[in-house]
Amino acid sequence: MLIARSIAELRQHLAHSSRPAFVPTMGNLHAGHTTLIDRAKPLGDCTVASIFVNRLQFLPHEDFDSYPRTWEADCAKLEAAGCDVVFAPRETDLYPERQTVKVQADPVLGDILEGEFRPGFFTGVSTVVMKLFMSVFAGKAEGVAVFGKKDYQQLMVIRQMVRQLALPLEVMGVETCRAADGLALSSRNGYLSEAERAEAVQLSLALRELGRDALAAADALHTHLPALEAKAMAGLRQRGWQTDYLTVRRRHDLQAPQAGDALVVLGAAKLGATRLIDNFEI
Numbered sequence: 001m002l003i004a005r006s007i008a009e010l011r012q013h014l015a016h017s018s019r020p021a022f023v024p025t026m027g028n029l030h031a032g033h034t035t036l037i038d039r040a041k042p043l044g045d046c047t048v049a050s051i052f053v054n055r056l057q058f059l060p061h062e063d064f065d066s067y068p069r070t071w072e073a074d075c076a077k078l079e080a081a082g083c084d085v086v087f088a089p090r091e092t093d094l095y096p097e098r099q100t101v102k103v104q105a106d107p108v109l110g111d112i113l114e115g116e117f118r119p120g121f122f123t124g125v126s127t128v129v130m131k132l133f134m135s136v137f138a139g140k141a142e143g144v145a146v147f148g149k150k151d152y153q154q155l156m157v158i159r160q161m162v163r164q165l166a167l168p169l170e171v172m173g174v175e176t177c178r179a180a181d182g183l184a185l186s187s188r189n190g191y192l193s194e195a196e197r198a199e200a201v202q203l204s205l206a207l208r209e210l211g212r213d214a215l216a217a218a219d220a221l222h223t224h225l226p227a228l229e230a231k232a233m234a235g236l237r238q239r240g241w242q243t244d245y246l247t248v249r250r251r252h253d254l255q256a257p258q259a260g261d262a263l264v265v266l267g268a269a270k271l272g273a274t275r276l277i278d279n280f281e282i
């Protein structure tokens with residue numbers, strides 16, 4: 001497995017690739033990430049993973065400084081998964097000057113849900129993903145980028161960016177990997193205490209129940225939804241969570257659903273100091 005610490009090194013390593021398959025990450029890898037590598041491998045002629053903790057997508061009070069940096073373990077996992085190239089740029093290489101030119105997500109999609117509770121998050125994500133895409137795919141006629149559906153809204157923001165900017169690559173979404181009890185795998189699960197880890201699955205259980213309630217109310221969804229969402233959030237709050245949102249949206253644009261729309265249930269809530277997100281297509 002080759003390692004590139006700069007864009008120039010990456011381009012050398014990818015000189016002979018005509019269709020890279022790319023998995024962007026912030027490191028602290030778990031089985032969810034290695035599944036993305038497994039899915040990416042047959043899609044291109046060279047599998048590339050990036051490891052870069054992107055300052056631009058963290059709010060000042062968030063965990064940029066404490067975000068786990070686990071370089072040796074990450075490389076071992078990527079190598080075992082059959083990754084060909086790891087791109088781990090230094091911050092000064094990806095951001096050699098203050099990044100004043102940014103990629104702004106469409107506010108209709110990017111300023112709701114995660115974007116409402118983490119203002120600027122999707123601008124930070126879109127900007128770094130565009131820079132990573134330019135690093136990996138520049139000069140290539142085609143390629144594929146693989147993202148987890150756990151970050152459902154992020155996947156939609158990236159798809160929209162790729163589509164509207166006509167980038168010559170495909171974006172593939174991969175199902176969320178879950179622990180045996182149903183908790184979605186996330187690097188941030190490592191912040192949970194033992195008691196919090198046992199409680200954490202309640203977010204996905206609450207979302208599943210909200211999904212069932214929404215399907216049962218399908219004919220008059222618009223009328224019943226506010227009460228169903230409020231009930232789901234109250235249930236978690238009673239258990240000690242701080243809820244940002246538990247909501248049912250239509251899949252294609254994450255706006256409020258009408259009868260007959262394909263649906264997705266999404267949620268974000270804090271357990272102690274740890275903010276978790278999850279979602280289910282229903």
Ligand code: PAF
Pocket residue numbers: 024025026052054057125128129151154
């Ligand atoms: O999903 C993530 O890990 C990050 O948001 C990403 C896509 C690597 C951009 O920093």
